[in-house]
Amino acid sequence: MKKKLLVLFVILAMMITTACSSGEKEATTNQSSSGEFEGEITVWHSFTQGPRLEFMQAAADSFMKEHQKVKIKIETFAWPEFYTKWTTGLQSGQVPDVSTALPNHVVELIDVDALVPLNDVIDNIGRDRFYEAPLKEGTVDENNYSIPLYSHAQVMWYRKDLLEEAGLEVPKTWDELYETAKKLNNAPDVYGLSVPMGSGDMMATRFLNFYVRSAGETLITKDGKANLTSKAAIDGINYWINMYKTTSPEGSVNYKVLDQANLYYQGKTAFDFNSGFQIGGVETNSPQLLDKIDAAPMPKINANDPENGIETSNIPVVVWKNSKHPEIAKAFVESLYEKEEYIKFLHSVPAGMLPALKDIAEDPEFLNNPTIQKFDNAVKVISAAVDKGTAIGMENGPTLQSGIIVSQGVIEKMFQDIVLKDVPVNEAAEKAEKELNDLFKMLGK
Known part of the structure; x- marks a missing residue:
């Protein structure tokens, strides 16, 4: 279809x-x-x-x-x-x-x-x-x-009060984020971090892009091919699957952008990723939390890695x-x-x-x-x-492939297959990469 x-x-x-x-x-x-x-x-x-x-x-x-x-x-x-x-x-x-x-x-x-x-x-x-x-x-x-x-650019939002109460620092790496979110996970009152995978949206693509970009790679290569099977991409897929199983609401497998954002707006997640629009959402839904939120740079693979542009x-x-x-x-x-x-x-x-x-x-x-x-x-x-980031897939300039990767739900379906159907990660990634590349090829026809 x-x-x-x-x-x-x-x-x-x-x-x-x-x-x-x-x-x-x-x-x-x-x-x-x-x-x-x-x-x-x-x-x-x-x-x-x-x-x-x-x-x-x-x-x-x-x-x-x-x-x-x-x-x-x-x-x-x-x-x-x-x-x-x-x-x-x-x-x-x-x-x-x-x-x-x-x-x-x-x-x-x-x-x-x-x-x-x-x-x-x-x-x-x-x-x-x-x-x-x-x-x-x-x-x-x-x-x-x-x-x-x-x-506006995507950054990591966190609850200052929850970190302070637990005596935890703001995480700087993905491993630190995982461990910190796990420690703050107090479901169903507060989840450490929600991982959205809903079809018909681009949130799972966005989250995978966060990890892949932090590793210095892109979801669309310079020659216009999909990148879901490199080590960084596979590591990223595994990372978000593990985070989903550990700190995320079970229903987030079907979350879209507003479902995801509303959890943080309402004080039900310790961490989230968003732009400065996050502030208005919290102010409208939970004004009492305004003094308790702040933003930090995107996590890195290693703390001393260079700053890579993520998503602007x-x-x-x-x-x-x-x-x-x-x-x-x-x-x-x-x-x-x-x-x-x-x-x-x-x-x-x-x-x-x-x-x-x-x-x-x-x-x-x-x-x-x-x-x-x-x-x-x-x-x-x-x-x-x-000034560092770009739209997903436009790191090497404007490409039609960038529109396909965020609109066709291929990566979202990949994550759902892994979570709901127990499809092995490498198998699901290879299938999704091929599907995207087949779609990309049609651009030249």
């Missing part, structure tokens, strides 16, 4: 390519005779509620006030809906001028020639102001097809090739980074959304926020991780 789904995706990509090449709108002038911008653009974004939603409308209103012959239409779609909108919209030409995206979306859009490079926008803002790794995710042949709006999530903005007014679109994107409003946007999810600009990350105005100040250590840990 998964192969059939991928075949449909490949067919759709071919249809999109045809639509792009035959249905491009001819670019028209973006400026009036007086040199002012003139025209209408449409902006899609996936900030569906609260201050982030308000920021996008306010940014459009401000731009239209400054450029009174410009009209900006804002449309909002949740991430799953957004993916459907653009894949179908490209066939009919019904796509926006500007949109937010996810890194895997960007890779697919580059592959079907749907975007325009944003090198000039990045240079105008200041290329050296951006972290290098987020730019790399959207770069092909030195063309930057996306520009990161904000970033960068939410970028793109300009579509079908835009009739690409210069207006680019100017609007550039306006999103104006300091005062940009910082207000970041503060809408304090410590969750970190700046894409290095100087803003150190700006007193950005740092002068109660949540950021309260979680000063966690913010420093996450910020240090942002």
Whole structure:
């Protein structure tokens, strides 16, 4: 079934390519005779509620006030809906001028020639102001097809109070984490660490990636092959199986991202992995625990191993090739980074959304926020991780394989086969690696 789904995706990509090449709108002038911008653009974004939603409308209103012959239409779609909108919209030409995206979306859009490079926008803002790794995710042949709006990175969250009561240190290696989680495991009141393996999600892939990256390897090799059978990968699979059996709720074999996060939000796990969004989740569900949580760097194989980038999530903005007014679109994107409003946007999810600009990350105005100040250590840990990591599978640049490995549930099924069907680890890993490589091969057909 998964192969059939991928075949449909490949067919759709071919249809999109045809639509792009035959249905491009001819670019028209973006400026009036007086040199002012003139025209209408449409902006899609996936900030569906609260201050982030308000920021996008306010940014459009401000731009239209400054450029009174410009009209900006804002449309909002949740991430799953957004993916459907653009894949179908490209066939009919019904796509926006500007949109937010996810890194895997960007890779697919580059592959079907749907975007325009944003090198000039990045240079105008200041290329050296951006972290290098987020730019790399959207770069092909030195063309930057996306520009990161904000970033966050996966780090290890822990309960300070539980460690202090047990007289334990914050673990620095995977072995230390295992032993510490085992000692803190007091099920069903508090589990040491939940290990999620639910199908239809990417959490098991994420956890395996943590271990493999810390060993200096990647789940997708430089030549675009799946890596589930190297020593580091097999060690990682065994590690998480052992952790699941020792410290995790039995039901976590079916957990997805929210199931996993809610356990920590509610104070039912001693450790978890997440970005700064963890803070908001705890504040909403268990505000009494806010003084008892903190973040630390990802564990290593050995304490003296070098720092390897693990997983960073960068939410970028793109300009579509079908835009009739690409210069207006680019100017609007550039306006999103104006300091005062940009910082207000970041503060809408304090410590969750970190700046894409290095100087803003150190700006007193950005740092002068109660949540950021309260979680000063966690913010420093996450910020240090942002520039080292990438999206899963993009360590060597944007690849279509990265979208497959996180969306097809192959690794999740592998873990479930081991746990629920007692399939030997090496056998399950070899089968999953072959399945992924078969899927990868279809990309070239």
